[in-house]
Amino acid sequence: MGGRDTRGKVRMAAVGSIGLDTIETPFEKRGELLGGSITYACAAASFFTTAGMVGIVGDDFPPEYTALYRSFGIDLAGLARVPGRTFRWSGVYDADMINRRTLSTELNVFETFSPVIPEAYRDVPFLLLGNISPALQLNVLAQVRRPKFVVADTMDLWINIARDDLMRVIGKVNLLTLNDGEARLLTGLYNLRQCARKILDWGPPYVVIKKGEHGAMLFSKAGIFLVPAYPVEAVKDPTGAGDCFAGAFLGALAGGGSVTPAHVRTALLCGSAVASFGVEDFSLGRLQTLKRRDIERRLAELRRMTRV
Amino acid sequence: MGGRDTRGKVRMAAVGSIGLDTIETPFEKRGELLGGSITYACAAASFFTTAGMVGIVGDDFPPEYTALYRSFGIDLAGLARVPGRTFRWSGVYDADMINRRTLSTELNVFETFSPVIPEAYRDVPFLLLGNISPALQLNVLAQVRRPKFVVADTMDLWINIARDDLMRVIGKVNLLTLNDGEARLLTGLYNLRQCARKILDWGPPYVVIKKGEHGAMLFSKAGIFLVPAYPVEAVKDPTGAGDCFAGAFLGALAGGGSVTPAHVRTALLCGSAVASFGVEDFSLGRLQTLKRRDIERRLAELRRMTRV
Numbered sequence: 122m123g124g125r126d127t128r129g130k131v132r133m134a135a136v137g138s139i140g141l142d143t144i145e146t147p148f149e150k151r152g153e154l155l156g157g158s159i160t161y162a163c164a165a166a167s168f169f170t171t172a173g174m175v176g177i178v179g180d181d182f183p184p185e186y187t188a189l190y191r192s193f194g195i196d197l198a199g200l201a202r203v204p205g206r207t208f209r210w211s212g213v214y215d216a217d218m219i220n221r222r223t224l225s226t227e228l229n230v231f232e233t234f235s236p237v238i239p240e241a242y243r244d245v246p247f248l249l250l251g252n253i254s255p256a257l258q259l260n261v262l263a264q265v266r267r268p269k270f271v272v273a274d275t276m277d278l279w280i281n282i283a284r285d286d287l288m289r290v291i292g293k294v295n296l297l298t299l300n301d302g303e304a305r306l307l308t309g310l311y312n313l314r315q316c317a318r319k320i321l322d323w324g325p326p327y328v329v330i331k332k333g334e335h336g337a338m339l340f341s342k343a344g345i346f347l348v349p350a351y352p353v354e355a356v357k358d359p360t361g362a363g364d365c366f367a368g369a370f371l372g373a374l375a376g377g378g379s380v381t382p383a384h385v386r387t388a389l390l391c392g393s394a395v396a397s398f399g400v401e402d403f404s405l406g407r408l409q410t411l412k413r414r415d416i417e418r419r420l421a422e423l424r425r426m427t428r429v
Numbered sequence: 430m431g432g433r434d435t436r437g438k439v440r441m442a443a444v445g446s447i448g449l450d451t452i453e454t455p456f457e458k459r460g461e462l463l464g465g466s467i468t469y470a471c472a473a474a475s476f477f478t479t480a481g482m483v484g485i486v487g488d489d490f491p492p493e494y495t496a497l498y499r500s501f502g503i504d505l506a507g508l509a510r511v512p513g514r515t516f517r518w519s520g521v522y523d524a525d526m527i528n529r530r531t532l533s534t535e536l537n538v539f540e541t542f543s544p545v546i547p548e549a550y551r552d553v554p555f556l557l558l559g560n561i562s563p564a565l566q567l568n569v570l571a572q573v574r575r576p577k578f579v580v581a582d583t584m585d586l587w588i589n590i591a592r593d594d595l596m597r598v599i600g601k602v603n604l605l606t607l608n609d610g611e612a613r614l615l616t617g618l619y620n621l622r623q624c625a626r627k628i629l630d631w632g633p634p635y636v637v638i639k640k641g642e643h644g645a646m647l648f649s650k651a652g653i654f655l656v657p658a659y660p661v662e663a664v665k666d667p668t669g670a671g672d673c674f675a676g677a678f679l680g681a682l683a684g685g686g687s688v689t690p691a692h693v694r695t696a697l698l699c700g701s702a703v704a705s706f707g708v709e710d711f712s713l714g715r716l717q718t719l720k721r722r723d724i725e726r727r728l729a730e731l732r733r734m735t736r737v
Contacts, residue, residue: 217619311525314662335643338660347734349655352646354622386737426655427735429694 129171131196133375134242135159135368136175136261137251138231143211144360144403146218154404155186158251161361164408165395166372167193168416173242175199179207179230198239205230218356219333238264247375249367252276255286262293270380272296272371280307296327298367304330313338331363339389343382348389349427351397351419358403362396369395394419437479439504441683442550443467443676444483444569445559446539451519452668452711454526462712463494466559469669472716473703474680475501476724481550483507487515487538506547513538526664527641546572555683557675560584563594570601578688580604580679588615604635606675612638621646639671647697651690656697657735659705659727666711670704677703702727
């Protein structure tokens with residue numbers, strides 16, 4: 122794992138949504154927050170590697186948010202700014218701070234998003250296909266040359282309306298990440314081991330099933346790794362936790378360079394650690410002040426908490 | 430951890446319910462099954478130590494079930510057989526095999542249960558206070574001389590109707606075990622770390638919060654241990670999983686003898702392993718054929734699944 126480097130060559134690219142979120146928790150309501158899958162993923166990755174984002178915003182996108190991306194050392198060559206309004210999402214969390222209800226989704230400029238991978242990213246070794254339509258994910262895959270490790274995320278919507286394309290994506294990536302409910306929906310099975318076995322049979326060498334506050338499970342032909350979740354005491358906003366997890370995971374893998382089973386496990390622990398910080402504040406609030414030594418301390422804590 | 434020994438001195442006693450269960454899962458319905466908290470706990474403990482049960486059954490209790498207890502090497506000096514019908518419980522599991530609904534509870538002879546600790550158990554070093562009323566748990570505590578390690582289980586009913594007595598129990602035991610919902614009900618807090626801190630402040634050096642299929646968490650002044658759950662592929666009946674967990678944990682601790690933080694962690698892993706076998710069949714079905722080497726194999730698997 123390398124330190125945060127704002128000038129390095131882009132080792133990892135992430136394609137997905139950028140949005141302005143309005144979020145209501147039992148304790149607080151906040152609007153026009155910087156959100157979206159690659160916002161969280163690239164910020165989380167930035168602690169380990171140089172990440173580039175491929176996304177779209179409208180001309181109302183606050184310049185201070187662009188500056189914030191830069192402060193994380195995120196490369197913005199793939200960030201398109203077009204006339205119109207930025208994607209907006211609003212949701213409200215239950216008392217458990219886990220279940221949430223979407224109040225509104227305005228696609229705005231995101232509706233016409235057709236990701237263009239900048240020339241500088243075409244040889245990028247690590248690629249994160251955030252939660253966009255499988256057709257767009259395929260389109261991105263066609264634009265990169267020989268990526269070393271590709272992670273794809275998905276969601277119930279695509280499982281329901283674009284299963285054929287999604288299956289094509291699944292057949293081309295190294296790791297599929299999805300949550301427990303999505304794994305069940307995708308496979309028609311209930312038991313998560315059975316779900317994972319079916320997905321592995323479709324091609325990807327790795328499947329990560331996320332279980333929110335209960336951690337995640339990595340499945341591969343080599344076996345299972347139970348990824349612990351750090352027990353966070355003060356969850357302020359769980360939005361983006363899964364994206365932080367995926368981003369920090371792939372960032373740590375990119376920062377390390379080689380992809381061995383041991384590296385994959387260590388990188389997943391990094392994902393878990395950074396995600397646990399991410400939920401301690403709204404948007405990138407906690408990640409903004411986060412230091413590499415904080416992450417290392419939490420990683421050490423996670424290891425102590427799981428060591429027999 | 431010693432091997433199963435049917436003739437050893439009783440090192441651990443467990444007080445709680447013995448019942449005949451009728452259980453319906455989405456796949457199967459079975460009646461008159463041997464159940465109850467100490468049935469599971471003592472059978473699970475028997476792989477590590479000599480356990481004695483303190484419980485009550487009616488004169489309808491099938492002799493083959495007494496023989497089954499003996500086949501596990503369980504000491505029956507504290508098993509009272511009285512005129513009347515044995516405690517009966519029936520419940521139905523949801524499709525997720527986790528949530529369940531109680532259809533009926535017939536206390537029968539269990540209603541008049543007043544546990545008497547046989548003279549041979551009064552110096553027992555390891556004691557499990559199963560999920561009976563806190564008043565009875567206190568009564569049992571008064572009958573044992575200087576136990577080395579006492580575990581108490583409880584449930585929502587006692588939290589709601591017998592809180593004062595329950596608080597007295599909590600102040601006298603070494604470890605309180607309860608599930609996440611019960612921990613929240615007991616403390617009025619949501620976050621499990623905060624719940625645990627409050628309970629630790631009430632006296633017990635250890636608290637174990639169970640999260641079903643997601644494992645458990647051990648809290649103590651020394652820190653947190655995340656107890657992994659083995660991902661079982663074919664759950665047939667989850668009834669008694671928590672009792673198997675507690676019984677195998679305390680049995681492993683009793684079998685080892687000394688109670689160090691490292692022993693507690695290892696014993697919790699034993700609890701998790703035996704519980705994962707327990708749910709693979711109804712009643713004691715799977716434990717009956719279980720061998721010590723099966724447990725050791727699963728323990729090794731659990732260690733591999735959590736090792737970075």
